[in-house]
Amino acid sequence: MPGGRHALLVATGTYDSQALSRLRSPAGDALALAEVLEDPRIGDFEVDRVVDRPHHEVTRAVERFFLDRRRDDLLLLHLSCHGLKNDNGELHFATGDTDRRLLASTSVPARFVQRQMSQCRARSIVLLLDCCYSGAFLTGGKGDTTVHVRDELAGHGRVVLTATNRTEYAWEGERVTELGPEPSRFTGALIEGLRSGEADRDRDGLIGVQELYDYVYEELRDSGVRQRPQMWAELEHRVVVARSVLPALPHGRDRE
Template identity: 45%
Template sequence: MGRRSALLIATYDYQDAGLRQLAAPAHDAEALATVLRDPEIAGFDVTTLVNKPLQQVGEAIGDFYRERRRDDLTLLYFTGHGLKDDDGRLYLAMTNTRRDSLLFTGLSAEQIDRAMEGCSSRQKVLILDCCYSGAFPAGHLAKADTAVHTLERFQGRGRTVLTASDSTQYSFEGGQAHGEAVQSVFTRYLVAGLRDGSADLDGDGDITLDELYSYVHDRVVEERPQQRPKKQDNVEGRTVIARNINWTLPVHLRNAIASPIAKDRLGALDGLAHLHRVGNEAVRGVVQEEVRRLADDDSKVVSAAAVERLRSSGSAPAVPVATVLRDARTEAAAVLTRAEAEAARIRKAAVEHGATLIAAARANANEEADHILQRARAEAEHLLGQARAQAAVETVRLRTHEPARCESCSSALDPLDTFCGECGFSLLGNEAGQQQPPPGEERLHYFEIARRGYDPDQVARYLATPKEQRGPIPTFDLVRRGYNRAQVDEHIRQS
């Protein structure tokens, strides 16, 4: 880091009786030197020259800009009279300056410009709070004459120039033309902005030249609308002139951190991260402390986010091994509990889904079985109807056909008989080749009895009864057996 050096020049005691005596400059320089020298605020190596002759001031300026490094920060401040010669050249009045011999007794702006040009530093600051001879507004001392063109005389790379006013305006000194401890308006706000940190406009803990100028300009114009401070710069990056020793966390971040709502505390981490990124060392220290506090937050979400912030910034706190093991066990138990609950939920869902599938399968199977049964019944009804129709057709055909004759006795046969009713000859064939016994002598074939519609038990009892004890066979039964009327009558007669 480069050196920080400041040379403050104040002249208020002039040998030339024509130059007015100013009470303010010495107080301006002393107040500014105090705040710049403070290691907590600016930390400059400050040299102050008050009421010194031209030769001593010139040598001091030459030494000030000599043998500087590129990263050094230099600040040259002058408060006093500024004078112009007949050709419009600007001079700064020293204690021995004579208005009728400015070329040899005044410090020319050209000399200062050449000294700055020869300096290697890339951060050269020049602050001029000069009072130029001219009009005197009521109640104030003029500190600028018209057509001074101050900024035009100090152009150059690596420079920042702040002036109390531009070429067409005035610098003022507060209310009294003569008196004690009355400070310049411009320098007063320079000192105030640095001393209490109010010039730290972006709240990052650093006060840059841009911020300092904006702060001073707004307050000077508010208090003295006729005065318009000006600035020109030609530097790379920003120039930090001081630190804000009164820096605190912004109110909105303090409120968010203290909020009982976890979402607000979580959102505060983004603001803290921004401050850690742009803030100075002191700011980063405060930010880190707040993030560490949030790392112990009751909310696991906030705590985890804070710990992650600390890790990303490379400042995660050291944690004892026992604490790590305890937290790991606790987390493992929590994970296991969640896993068991999830497994139980999955099993329950699977059982419910399986029961649903089984019920659906049963319903589908029952429905399919009902359909199959309905189709089978319909098919059976259809086949039975066809069989009945065919049987009816065959019966009619057989009834109308010429009756068959028994091969044994040539008796007429019922188409549905399997034995001859007269001789008992088997129409289905006789394995023994013997003639069947006549009717009444042996039981009819069970199939014939059932086919003809008789009750098998009743017929069996009838046949088991001795012939002399049998009653007559009902006429309708004989007719039903296919006998003709003559055969029925003969049967009745024999019985």
């Protein structure tokens, strides 16, 4: 796995505004995901976490994360928070001080993230979005239930995996309203696939981003939740997210 491997995990579960419900999973998800990504046997990433911080600290961390990277670096950005749309349908990521009436000045616009990725020299960027897309509940919303992640965040050299692309909850454990420390279904599946090695579908010893998506999709489908992860990719080469802790099979499972 040549080049640097860097990850930034942004998690916001506690909000100043009473209009944004508390999320139980983000902080714990970020910690558990950091553990598997940092593990030299698995992800071997350098990991930074930004937890429950205001928008200016999050935007600063995101800009710094994409700055001065090398072409062969692999960058992974994980966002776990509320996802909100303004009246024009533009996606924003909520932070600790987000005011739903002032999204442009108190949240992290998806367009801001897109610009940082576009200006980055790294050829391989993986973006993981674990958000509740509650845009249809905005005052004056136009009723468009689709979050146009492909339009706003996809691009050359990128992989985007989302917990959902509809106006529906990114489920946290068994019930959305519980506040106990339990991982979200999406990030929990990511963590388990990496930690166990089960996401290495062809058993070649490496977990590619497509394999990881397939594992997560099937786990959520089989769990029965009304949530279907989405994936967009435009890459020059296979992106290996992690090594597998399972022993590799000769020539991979699909060539036996």
